Amino acid sequence: MKKRYLKILLMVVAAFISLSVDLLMSHADSTRNVTIKSLNVKVYDTDASTAVSMPNSEYSISYVDSEGLQQSLTSGETDSEGLITNVELKEVPTTASKLEITYTMGNETRGYIKNLSTDKPYTITFGKSIPEGNVISYKTSARFATSGEANSYTLHYLVARMNYYYNEVVNQTTHDIQVAHATDSSISEFRNQPINLYYERGSFVDVDNGFYRNGHDRSGVADIVLSDHASLSTFTDYYIKHAIAHEWTHWNLVRTANLPSGSYKNHYSYNEQTTTSYKEGGPAFVADMLTHEYSLADVDSEAQNDNYNGVNRLYGKSTIRTVEQVLYDLLDVSSNNENEDYFVSESLLNTADYTNEQISEINFGVLYAQMMQSKAKNLSEFLQYIQEKYVTSDTDKSNFQQVLTLNGLSSTGDFTLDADGNLLTE
Template sequence: MKVYNDDVDASVSIPNSEYTVTYTDADGVSQTVASGVTNAAGAIVNQTLTDIPSSVNQIKIHYSLGNAERGYVRRSDGRIYQFVFTKSIPNSNLINYTGNTRFGNSSTPESFVSNYIASRINNYYDQAVDFLDDGLQAARQYSPELLTFKSAPIDIYYERGFYLNKGSGFYSNGHDGSGTPDIVLGDRTNVSQFTDHYLMHNVMHEWTHWNMRQTAQLGGGSYTTHYTYNTNFKTSYKEGVALFAGEMFAQNYDLSTFDNEVQTDDSNGINRLYGKSTNRTVQLVLYDLLDEISTDEDENYNISSSILQGQSVTTAQRNQINFGLLYAEMMQSKAKTLSEFLQYIQKKYVTSDTDKANFQQVLTINGLSSTGDFTLDADGNPLSD
């Protein structure tokens, strides 16, 4: 079963999500005959339905977006998104169905949009979990001492008109102050802004804030834009980490287009990033620790250089390993600033003379000190010790 709004070719599945199967008996009472979780493709397979009277000619499948282990996608009022699909029982009693459908209320056209975008969020949430799990597993093959991480479930809220044009956010105390952590993906006036890249980035970005809160106790902190200077270096780090993870997921590890932005940024003649405490600076420094081959930069370091010596791996495999290493160590190190994290990485992974020279080059080309500290203030003046 796949869900669409106005373009069937853009249908999305309902993966790893809870369902129940019911029928209505002769007294008009709904009877549950099965429940479970769809598979990774969003399908219900090998499900035997027993004790259905021969007079019953149809069943109802109730889908919930999400599951108790991962979390759910919820409406603004807290209800889990749930869809009901009715299917006739054929004479053979064997249901073998694949299809696409729209869910909503014809009297409320926006409901079709909400249900479709919520389905996409659920789909990307499931993919984000797999993306991280795959990276951590790949990294653990070469660094077995890495922590085994299992994120606690957290729900994502979305609905048309909810947090309209206010952006997305992770709320450690709940968006409503309930005390239960949650994530809100704010709506947009123009739904065309909900591109695959936008949703993928924001789901992974906010979920990463939750993961870092659970493990590294990274706190909050306000900022203006990802390019503006943060006097609180902790803000730059915690946002840069989430930016990095979001783009690695949305871009499949490829930030080559922006790889040299720290060196080339020019806003009215001012470089906003080089040596400065910004979210974007942190994101791109982390990318320099991941990418095997830099783009228009004079640096050749990546975090797995020392542990993959002599190993034959593809660029795609190395990217996955490096992402897993970085994400795990960002949690495990409990670093609160970029400098703390870089010193931790240097001590653990930078071992050979070649690695030491290459790692130092990463710091130099990004305007950082030998200890990974920012070196310039918002106006480009040297920071005092």
């Protein structure tokens, strides 16, 4: 009897093992691993030669199962060139012939490009068929549209460019502050704080872009809004990068130096409040440097030579443009049509070891970092801070004073003339 039971038990165990093997074999046959060796997707509207990548942007990868349901596989962030590389996708069903890769415009450490109405980040989804060998190495430029939405090709390209230039502004500034830190250890390494950038077709049309310290919707969370324009031709690469650099710098100066608010008419108009000229002049300077390869050589002597209906609007006067001109004089390695010979990192460098471009990057990094660290509220405070830290030799002191004189400033960096050109009294 015992032998009979043992025989039955062995038969049951054998059947179970056989069934398990069959199930394992069946599962193995129904799934496979897929490797993304390299996936490089760029976005364009009408001309593939203008396509932009999606660098340092979040992505998620999924497939649609046999019941039509979306199944997530993994998520991550593209590299600095916008590529997804060396990703292993485990146990993808053989019935899934295509992957869906959804790119999000932004990331949590930088911030996102968001839709004003939905408060959700813009996304772009790319479908990629799974090749026979289950290894993806693919590069393409493509157009993207949302079903039923007019002009969505243009919209996707526009937000992809905003994402691209937002990333570039952050990376370029971070790099320059890092090289400045390597030159002057008293400069703190740059620590970015994320801020979202909002845009929507048909919203904030033909008005100024804006940084909102309490949020455009008064939520209490700071954000940036890029206005829309009736003519989409306004959105050149230069315009997008310049606008983002300007507003993002407002954010950095508010969060680190708590610069005050203040309204103004334009960059050449006189501001009774010198804080207004400074808090706008700094971001204007940054935006121009990042979009003009650190050069304003064509307008280097504008503060001395401005002539609008016979009036010099800049020299010695509290304007945004005057502040920008002074900051540029602290950056430029060689002046154009100006009798001044000073730049802010001069006492820190053996200039023979650097190219002019490298020195310009260091100077930019120093000025950007010190606008934050000094916590100066106006140009005079900032210049006195710079003078104390970097103007050391007698030659430096003489050349620094020449910068002030050329721009009509006093020896303490104060404006000297009122709106009508009359001398200001103490």
